[in-house]
Structure formats: C-alpha cells, structure tokens
Amino acid sequence: MKRLLNAAFAATTGISVWAASVAHALPEQGGVGMVPAGSALAEEVQFFHNGVLLPIITVISLFVLALLIWVVLRYNRKANPEARKFSHNTMIEVLWTGIPIIILLVISLPSFEVLFKDGITPDGKQVVSRGDGQTVDFVFPNDFPESRMVSRAGHLQVILDDGSSRTVLKHKRDYTVDGWGERNLVVSLDNPAPSGTSVIIRGGRSTQNVSGCPMAKRYFDGCEKEVVLAPTMTLKVNGYQWNWQYSYPDFGDFDFFSNMLPEDQTTPELYRFEVDNRVVVPVGETIRVTITANDVIHSWALPNFTLKIDAVPGRINETWFRPEREGIYYGQCSEICGVRHSFMPIAVEVVSRPEFEAWVDSQRALAGLEPMFDTDKVKLAQAADADAAAE
Structure with a gap:
C-alpha cells in the first residue's frame, strides 16, 4: 500500500522516491580510489x-x-x-x-x-539584511557560548546577493568589523549595499573549504573558507537486525523502515545497494544525525560523505553532514551484526528544497498528518526547475 501511494504521489508531482532521475553515486567496479565526495x-x-x-x-x-x-x-x-x-x-x-x-x-x-x-556539529548562523543604497553598518548578534564566539575574520562571512548572483566580500578590502569577541559585532561596508540587495552575514566557529577547491591550493591552505550553518533538520536512525528505521522529528516525527530490495526488484548494478525507502534530505543544508540501535551494535556508514558512526543499544551517538550535490548515495552497515549483516544497505537521496518539502508532505499524508508546506508553491517551483532543465 505504501509503495502504491508513493507511486500515485510521483505521478501527480513528478517526484519519485523509488526511481530518481539523478545519478547514482556507486563505487566503480574494479576501482582502487575513493568514491566521489558528496560534501x-x-x-x-x-x-x-x-x-x-x-x-x-x-x-x-x-x-x-x-x-x-x-x-x-x-x-x-x-x-x-x-x-x-x-x-x-x-x-x-x-x-x-x-x-x-x-x-x-x-x-x-x-x-x-x-x-x-x-x-563538532556546526552552530553557525546567518543574518540577512536589506541594502538601501545608504546604510553601511550592519549588526551581527554574537550570542554563541563564550568558547564558540566569533572572534576573528575567519569566523565571519559577508555576502551580497542581488537575486541573480552572489559576491563574497573580503575582510579589510570590502568591509571592517568592530567588536571581535563581544556580544554584538558591527560590520561596516566600505560602500553602501545597492538598494534591494541582500546583505548576508554568516558567523560561526565551524568552517570548511569551499567545495571544489583544487588540490594545488589545498597544499598551501589557499582555499576559500565558508562558515557552516547550524543543522536545519535532525535525522533519527535506529538500527535493527536487519534493517534501518528513520524518523524526522522536525517534520511531524513520521518514521519508516528501510529494507534492501530483493534481487528481482532492482538491477544487477544496484542489488545489495538499493532499498525500498530511501532517506531524503535537502541539498546544501546541514543535517544532524542521531543514531542508536534496538538490539546489537550496528554502524551507519556513507563513504561519499566520509561518515561512519556506531549504533549502540542504550546510547545515542551524533554526527552531521552537509550534502553539496544532488544525487543518490549508498552505504552499508559496517559493523558485523549477524547473519544478514550484508543485507543492511543505506540509501540517501539528496534533492532540492522544493522536492524535499513535497516529499515531506507525502510522508505526512501516509502518516495521517496535514501538509506542512505550501504544496502548490512546491509544484510551481518544480515546474520551473523542469523548464529550466529542458532549456
């Protein structure tokens, strides 16, 4: 019944939980290198x-x-x-x-x-202001715990967004900051932000290289850094002999089990990888993962995100990841947990935010809950994305 409802949902919205149009991030047959990085x-x-x-x-x-x-x-x-x-x-x-x-x-x-x-799970945040062509001073609330407060230029990003493009400003060249380590930082632009432009200020101690930085720059730490924002959602994982249970507490706490698809229901390439219910998460957002187990120790591993965390009965472990590219990523239980240990694959589908919201509402409907998002708006966004892809 659940698969029939999902099929009906796919027919009306263009989203399929079972057969996505994005590429599968599978290990290369006979390869010796690492799988493509997803973050x-x-x-x-x-x-x-x-x-x-x-x-x-x-x-x-x-x-x-x-x-x-x-x-x-x-x-x-x-x-x-x-x-x-x-x-x-x-x-x-x-x-x-x-x-x-x-x-x-x-x-x-x-x-x-x-x-x-x-x-360390990121706790960065962003403040968005509107440029008016005159204002140059913008306040960023530095209300983190004392050990995590923004105290130097590497902990802060200032971005101008005019709706069609983004410009990352450089400290001391395009703006200055007053009040490092204090409760309120004052960011002063050298030139007023044009009217209608969004002034985005991101702050936090958790930073990482911008995705796609060349290896030559990595050797000399020459990559552009970016602040990682706090999680926008939590994914709860529970390991069983021998499948996974997932729940989304931020969206009504609906849950579902994920089992390996039988060989006759998938392709030879995807057998032992594909599941009947994939995890679905939005691209470009920080995802908090909390994990435990119901019976014995399991391990939730996603090589494309270099994730591997044990699921221990009676204990909750936590990790995080931020997917940078849409696609379907596969992993496996990496802790021997019984005779069907090798039958516990993990499949995570990374989609756009509108697709994610539509998927959440479909899962809420299966759980007997009211929609959380504006489904008409989601469908319009999907249609626009489809038209853009066709062009």
Whole structure:
C-alpha cells in the first residue's frame, strides 16, 4: 500500500522516491580510489588521504624497499663473508627517532583539524539584511557560548546577493568589523549595499573549504573558507537486525523502515545497494544525525560523505553532514551484526528544497498528518526547475 501511494504521489508531482532521475553515486567496479565526495568536508578528508598520507606512505615504502635491496646485495654472505660487529651508532639512533617524530607531526596537525570539523556539529548562523543604497553598518548578534564566539575574520562571512548572483566580500578590502569577541559585532561596508540587495552575514566557529577547491591550493591552505550553518533538520536512525528505521522529528516525527530490495526488484548494478525507502534530505543544508540501535551494535556508514558512526543499544551517538550535490548515495552497515549483516544497505537521496518539502508532505499524508508546506508553491517551483532543465 505504501509503495502504491508513493507511486500515485510521483505521478501527480513528478517526484519519485523509488526511481530518481539523478545519478547514482556507486563505487566503480574494479576501482582502487575513493568514491566521489558528496560534501566539502568529504573532499577535505579525501585530500588528507590522497595529498598527505599517500605520498608519505609511498616515500617511506620505497625508502624501506631500497634499504632492503641494498642490505641484501651489499651484506650477503658472498659479498661480505666476514660480518661486522658493533653495538650501536649514535647518529642512526638520532635519525630513526627524530625523523619518525617529524613525520608523525606532519600527519597529525592536518588530521586534528579534520577530526575537529567532523566531530563538532556546526552552530553557525546567518543574518540577512536589506541594502538601501545608504546604510553601511550592519549588526551581527554574537550570542554563541563564550568558547564558540566569533572572534576573528575567519569566523565571519559577508555576502551580497542581488537575486541573480552572489559576491563574497573580503575582510579589510570590502568591509571592517568592530567588536571581535563581544556580544554584538558591527560590520561596516566600505560602500553602501545597492538598494534591494541582500546583505548576508554568516558567523560561526565551524568552517570548511569551499567545495571544489583544487588540490594545488589545498597544499598551501589557499582555499576559500565558508562558515557552516547550524543543522536545519535532525535525522533519527535506529538500527535493527536487519534493517534501518528513520524518523524526522522536525517534520511531524513520521518514521519508516528501510529494507534492501530483493534481487528481482532492482538491477544487477544496484542489488545489495538499493532499498525500498530511501532517506531524503535537502541539498546544501546541514543535517544532524542521531543514531542508536534496538538490539546489537550496528554502524551507519556513507563513504561519499566520509561518515561512519556506531549504533549502540542504550546510547545515542551524533554526527552531521552537509550534502553539496544532488544525487543518490549508498552505504552499508559496517559493523558485523549477524547473519544478514550484508543485507543492511543505506540509501540517501539528496534533492532540492522544493522536492524535499513535497516529499515531506507525502510522508505526512501516509502518516495521517496535514501538509506542512505550501504544496502548490512546491509544484510551481518544480515546474520551473523542469523548464529550466529542458532549456
């Protein structure tokens, strides 16, 4: 019945929970690299692996291989029939102690930053004002906890939006700030914002590189940074033997179970990946994920977002992600939880905000709840998106 209702909803609105038109972010058959990143934070994690760890490991492996070959050729019994006898070498002791310490520091410093970003749920916020062609001073309430207050330029973004394009202003070149670390920051533009232009001020301690930053810039920390806003919704995950239960407490607390589709109901490519009910989230918004388990330990893993968090009975764990691109992303339970452990896939569909709101109302209807959003407005937005895509 639920699938029939969803099919009817898809026919009237153009949205299908079961067969989306967006690309599937699947692992490449025979591939050795990581799956495509679906978020800016995932890009940073992948850069840390590919741009920091992999070169270091490669150099160390080649160096050790060269040493082994040299020792085998130079000090075998035939080339060196009389072995040397000595107890120690001070220089070698210093080198093989000091160099690994330096290597570990090179690895640890960027890893701490990535771990911090991944482990702390963002709490950034934004204030939107309207330019009138005269006003240059705008107030940003810095009402975060003391340890999270905006205290330097890296914690603040100022954006001008005229409705068709956005311009990110530069600190000291386009604006100045008075009151760092105080309860109210005064942002003073060098030139008044044009009338009708939105002045967007974002502040918060959680920042990340802008998505798509080239690797060459990452090496020198030259990427443009952006403030990550606080979550707009919470996704509750509950692990069972052997499926997942999802609920959306911000939208009426409706819930549903997600099971792996049988082989005869999907394609060979998607078998063991596709599910009967996907998680649906809006693109470009921060999603808080709270997770627990009903019976044994499970693990909710989404490689495209570099997410992996344990679902432990009697305990609630929390993580977050912010999808940057629409699409369907797949994961698996990554904690052996019983004989059907490999039959617990995860499918997350990232859609536009209008599509998400329409999907929420469809789920509320299935749960016997009234619509939360203006469905006519949602349909008009979808039609506009479809026309734009056709052009």
